[in-house]
Amino acid sequence: MAFHQWLEEGFKPSMVFAALFLLLLLKFILKENSRKRKLNLPPSPSKLPVIGNLHQLGKMPHISLCRLAEKFGPICYLQLGEVPTVVVSSAKMAKEVMKTHDLALASRPQIFSAKHLFYDCTDVVFSPYAFVREKKVARLVRRVEECYPNTTNLTKTLGLYANDVLCRVALGRDFSGAGEYDQYGFQKMLEEYQALLGGFSIGDFFPSMEFLHSLTGMKSRLQKTFRRFDQLFDKVIKEHLNTDRETEKQDLVDVLLDIQKSESAEMPLTMDNVKAIILDMFAAGTDTTFITLDWGMTELIMNPRVLGKAQAEVRRILGDRRAVLESDLPQLHYMKAVVKEIFRLHPPAPVLVPRESMEEVTIDGYNISTKTRFFVNAWAIGRDPESWENPEAFEPERFMGSTIDFKGQDFELVPFGSGRRSCPAIAFGAATVELALAQLLHSFDWELPPGIEAKDLDMNEAFGITMHRTADLIVVAKPHFPQENSPPS
Numbered sequence: 001m002a003f004h005q006w007l008e009e010g011f012k013p014s015m016v017f018a019a020l021f022l023l024l025l026l027k028f029i030l031k032e033n034s035r036k037r038k039l040n041l042p043p044s045p046s047k048l049p050v051i052g053n054l055h056q057l058g059k060m061p062h063i064s065l066c067r068l069a070e071k072f073g074p075i076c077y078l079q080l081g082e083v084p085t086v087v088v089s090s091a092k093m094a095k096e097v098m099k100t101h102d103l104a105l106a107s108r109p110q111i112f113s114a115k116h117l118f119y120d121c122t123d124v125v126f127s128p129y130a131f132v133r134e135k136k137v138a139r140l141v142r143r144v145e146e147c148y149p150n151t152t153n154l155t156k157t158l159g160l161y162a163n164d165v166l167c168r169v170a171l172g173r174d175f176s177g178a179g180e181y182d183q184y185g186f187q188k189m190l191e192e193y194q195a196l197l198g199g200f201s202i203g204d205f206f207p208s209m210e211f212l213h214s215l216t217g218m219k220s221r222l223q224k225t226f227r228r229f230d231q232l233f234d235k236v237i238k239e240h241l242n243t244d245r246e247t248e249k250q251d252l253v254d255v256l257l258d259i260q261k262s263e264s265a266e267m268p269l270t271m272d273n274v275k276a277i278i279l280d281m282f283a284a285g286t287d288t289t290f291i292t293l294d295w296g297m298t299e300l301i302m303n304p305r306v307l308g309k310a311q312a313e314v315r316r317i318l319g320d321r322r323a324v325l326e327s328d329l330p331q332l333h334y335m336k337a338v339v340k341e342i343f344r345l346h347p348p349a350p351v352l353v354p355r356e357s358m359e360e361v362t363i364d365g366y367n368i369s370t371k372t373r374f375f376v377n378a379w380a381i382g383r384d385p386e387s388w389e390n391p392e393a394f395e396p397e398r399f400m401g402s403t404i405d406f407k408g409q410d411f412e413l414v415p416f417g418s419g420r421r422s423c424p425a426i427a428f429g430a431a432t433v434e435l436a437l438a439q440l441l442h443s444f445d446w447e448l449p450p451g452i453e454a455k456d457l458d459m460n461e462a463f464g465i466t467m468h469r470t471a472d473l474i475v476v477a478k479p480h481f482p483q484e485n486s487p488p489s
């Protein structure tokens with residue numbers, strides 16, 4: 001009775017928050033003291049009680065973390081709320097973390113699941129899909145061509161291209177015809193998904209207080225977005241189970257449903273596993289491809305010398321032939337250097353998927369305890385003056401005659417990550433970017449709209465798990481060939 005009365009009369013939410021704060025403070029002080037006694041940790045900026053270094057992440061964590069690295073070194077230690085975190089910002093440290101300690105660091109507990117067995121063969125499963133890219137690139141050219149002599153919103157068009165390719169290989173068809181793209185709210189779903197995955201949420205840094213996800217609205221946003229994806233994937237799976245369906249070539253859903261049916265499968269796939277794989281492929285493949293192309297075209301338009309040189313190379317190799325084929329790509333050495341330079345300055349995932357130590361590890365003489373989170377700042381590594389001369393300049397020539405590649409062996413360039421957790425679709429992703437870029441250079445002459453100069457372009461980045469430009473790229477694309485003879489689709 002007395003308690004009930006107190007609840008009614010004396011309860012004040014501010015008291016609960018004050019008690020919670022004191023509790024956290026106490027926990028923080030105790031933890032700090034015992035940690036300091038035991039470990040030789042990497043250099044670290046001073047921190048505040050409870051939140052630790054969270055306030056130092058800022059709105060653009062990849063940039064804030066890079067500035068911290070300039071001050072504290074390429075391996076630095078942060079306390080992000082309850083989560084001990086190591087930030088890695090140089091090629092040397094990235095090699096140690098992602099090569100030497102790959103096995104001791106996992107980014108997800110389900111690392112040995114059926115999902116990852118499947119990921120290992122992603123590039124093999126997708127390798128027969130050159131024809132999809134060539135078809136979708138032809139469609140991209142038509143979309144750009146149609147706008148001339150008016151301006152074209154290249155950002156939007158590149159987004160459609162990436163979505164078309166991924167939908168075709170993963171779901172069996174694209175959704176950009178007959179208003180389906182808008183009907184399913186694809187762009188919004190993907191944007192929300194990326195924001196939820198990559199946007200730092202306060203709840204992530206206080207794992208012992210799961211309720212924070214509900215308080216911040218994160219949980220309900222996640223549930224809403226997943227319900228929308230779930231409905232779409234239910235529809236797609238139903239289409240695939242229809243035995244009358246005609247198909248040119250098996251897509252990812254077909255492959256997964258076949259694995260599911262086969263009794264010899266080492267690990268049975270549930271329907272939820274199938275949906276999770278489709279979602280991962282879709283989310284990991286669409287934005288990354290589109291962002292690379294968008295930054296790439298922006299850099300090229302801002303650097304007419306490089307644009308002209310890359311264009312001259314493609315036109316010299318292709319002559320009067322209009323459609324670029326995948327078999328042309330190995331001859332386009334300068335264009336490939338341009339793509340590496342885009343990845344160096346604008347890795348679509350600026351901070352790689354966070355890893356977590358599964359055991360105590362020693363890195364560069366520092367002791368890192370188990371359950372420490374690792375951020376590898378690919379953005380900072382790509383701009384590290386220790387690895388790159390004149391790092392802020394867009395100079396593809398730096399890759400001509402160099403063996404540095406983005407396949408995960410050269411730690412100064414890690415746009416696809418490295419090690420066990422690296423992107424399983426490096427060949428697929430790179431070809432999707434290179435083919436589109438080569439074709440856009442071949443088919444059009446590029447200009448900014450009248451009255452706009454390169455210096456006016458907004459180069460600001462929007463941070464998430466992937467990092468796109470905040471502004472759309474609006475350009476005038478003048479067809480290089482007479483329009484009636486545009487590449488066959």
Ligand code: HEM
Binds near residue numbers: 289292352417424425
């Ligand atoms: C320009 C293109 C792409 C870039 C730059 C890129 C980059 C990345 C990066 C940085 C990671 C995390 C690696 C790490 O933390 O070490 C990743 C993971 C992944 N990527 Fe890619 N990627 C691209 C294209 C694609 C495509 C086209 C697909 C699918 C067809 C794909 C599927 C995946 C998957 C399934 C994962 C693993 C996700 C997980 O662990 O749950 N990526 N990618």
